[in-house]
Amino acid sequence: MKTCLLAILLIFSTSVLSQDLLISQATLHVGDGSTVIENTDILITDGRIAKIAPRIPTNKMIRVINAEGRHVTPALFAGLTASGLTDVEAVSESVDSGYRDLFTGLMHPEIDVRKAYNPLTSVIPVTRVEGFGYTLLAASRSDRGVAGTGGLVRFDGGFNGFEGSDVIYIDLSGHAADSFGGSRAAQWQLIEQAFDESQIKDPDDMTLLSIAGAKALATTKSTGVFVFRVNRAADIQRLIRFAERQEIRAVVHGGREAWIVAKQLAQAEIPVVLNALDNLPADFDSLGARLDNAALLHEAGVTVMFSSGETHNARKVRQVAGNAVANGLPHSAGIQSMTSTPADIFGGESRLAAKGAIADLVVWSGDPLDVNSIAEAVVIGGIPDTMTSRQTKLRDRYLPESTELPRSYIKP
């Protein structure tokens, strides 16, 4: 038995069913960090938000989702994931989120995980039906600390849903230093040398980069973003100076001790992607981990985003944001960081719920950041999602208490 809590009304006409969509009576969270519009209608045409107003008269036969006062947000950001880069984590041939054993001795910033992206993996519908519209494809495994390039991708089911800037991933954790250079000092030396090499003309002078690597680093330096995995305050401080010197756009990923250097991060305009559930001294990089990290950073003026560190269970990042709010982050800032901020930081299309923006929207059963709510309707590009995934089908196969034929004959 499946109860449908939210009716998508299809108003049929014998002639034309317009591709337009009206979401009526919404409590709309714009995603700008403050605005919530009560009892509003949202008209969507050609995959974009055409109008936001209290009562929008429509003269066409169009589909209507009556939100009946429910919360509506832009589709959420799933964090840094390998969505589309993996089917099963322990099945190594299905995992393409990084590289290893290239035996070149070089760093490979040019290896671009987007080339491996598969939008048809079951992982993406599983994530999308939970209210997620996009993610930052992350390169996470490497020989030499530099894991490669990635970027934003939209969960629109297409092969080319990429958006925004090139993003290069560099790991500055103690673990990475241990296997790459053997110390943080050596690691910094190698990274600095690689950045220097990206600026020289003669390939014969390069020892750490290939020609393609130098080009990727140089391009990202001028137009892209570098995501540094780093938790320790002292290392973040070092990164701030490095980013300033290199004139790069840097983002901290991890940032468990970022609150200690919150002022400097705010001043340097370096955003932090964190997991608000990281409150344990998991290693000597994280002795200062605390639950109100996000709140403290926000208060100091640092741009905060969230990532759960998971791909299959990327949907957990909504709980991560909820816990940040439970520990002092303003609710509206939580919504902003889960919707529009990552698009802004990584160069994607605006994801504010505003006229002209892409119509990736979610209707929630309750507070979008609470664990007792679920996504009831997901709209991607103005088209209501079927709200099915491999998991909903397994659920519907096994939900009946008894069946006449074996369950393999039940194909929901």
Next chain:
Amino acid sequence: MTSKTLTAVLLLASALAQADSPPFPSTYKPLPSEPTLIRNATILTGDGERLENADLYLENGKVAWVGSGDYADGSRIIDATGRWVTPGIIDVHSHLGVYPSPDVDAHSDGNEATAPVTAEVWSEHSVWPQDPGFGRALAGGITTLQILPGSANLFGGRSVTLKNVSAGTYQAMKFPNAPYGLKMACGENPKRVYGRRNSAPSTRMGNVAAYRSSWIKAQRYIEDWNDYERKVAEHEAKAGDSEGNAALAAALNKPPKRDLELETLAGVLKGDIIVHMHCYRADEMVTIMDMADEFGYQVGTFHHGVEAYKIADKLAENGVCGALWADWWGFKMEAYDGIQENIAIVDRPEGGCAIVHSDSDEGIQRLNQEATKAMTRGRAAGLSIPEERAIAWITSNAAKSLGVDAYTGTVAPGMMADVVIWNQNPFSVYAKADQVFIDGAQVYDRLDDALQPLSDFELGQLLEVTP
């Protein structure tokens, strides 16, 4: 009898007597408590009841009454208006202490992954009581937790059940009279760990063959001890009933050599030790229940059971609990079919025993949130799951799984006063444990730093910074 022989006999008799009293005994003592009246709360009792605007009285470490009754003059009175009370939260699957924070190689003591059968190891001997994770879990309302060995091995070793009190030794945390558990593991982990070393087991059939061989050894071990005890009894009967004769009879019959591995396995076959079995796939769980029938033991709880929803009826029929995650899936092949309704579907049949477990130093801090997710999914699938039912997944059902349901897991007269006062309905991301009581003693207060334990490891770190 020479005096030398007599001495030897008496020594042996005392050694045997020692073997009868359990080693590494609990030294847990409840902390001092005062009679405490909690007023005007919404109480979820843990056994299906929900009481509105209700009172609860804790005295001498126990729940004295729920609802109304007398209380001592000078009792501490806590106004819980607008707040919720639940039994102390129980996590049946934790590796705190054996995989502590910081997660460094020197602390990695949770898996004796050097042989597929290590029933002889006891997780308690790896527990580092200074793990900061215990204090964090307390802030999430955890009052009881089972520390399990890891899942690399078919038989991973004994578990230990702890009360979540801050202490310098695990013995001082050890839940008095809690039965031991035995960690076992199905599927991918054992066959991967040992198969890669080109040793057995490397297949699921290899796994099952090795379990069965071990149970056969344990059966023989029990027979050997039974034979020995029968012979001693016969000698005693022949020689006449006196203390000296009893000791002599024992001395004349050499007992079988103690075997730590087989002692634990025999403990399962005799019903003294509860089996906690890591198992994901539905078909494998059924194989294991058949094996338990073959050897005459009971599987206590399947842990992880990502496919438990496919056999919810069989689990209920066999009286086996499922300790499950709310939403983990996909990290390995046997976790590919995970669904978020798993817990609610396992809970559905008559006799179903669903438990939300963590297996995580993060998840254990907010088991109420994990239960919320599972409850919400069940409701969305059309199942009726009020809060007073869902709370059992992290209280009374968990206590049953650990064999401590006579002591904790429900708020009822005579039970240990293990109680959490929440700032609101605990089924929300915004819920926080305000106060936590263990055996009637307040061991945590969210708003009072003096009642928040800090481990030795954390003391004095980052001295130069304050937020």
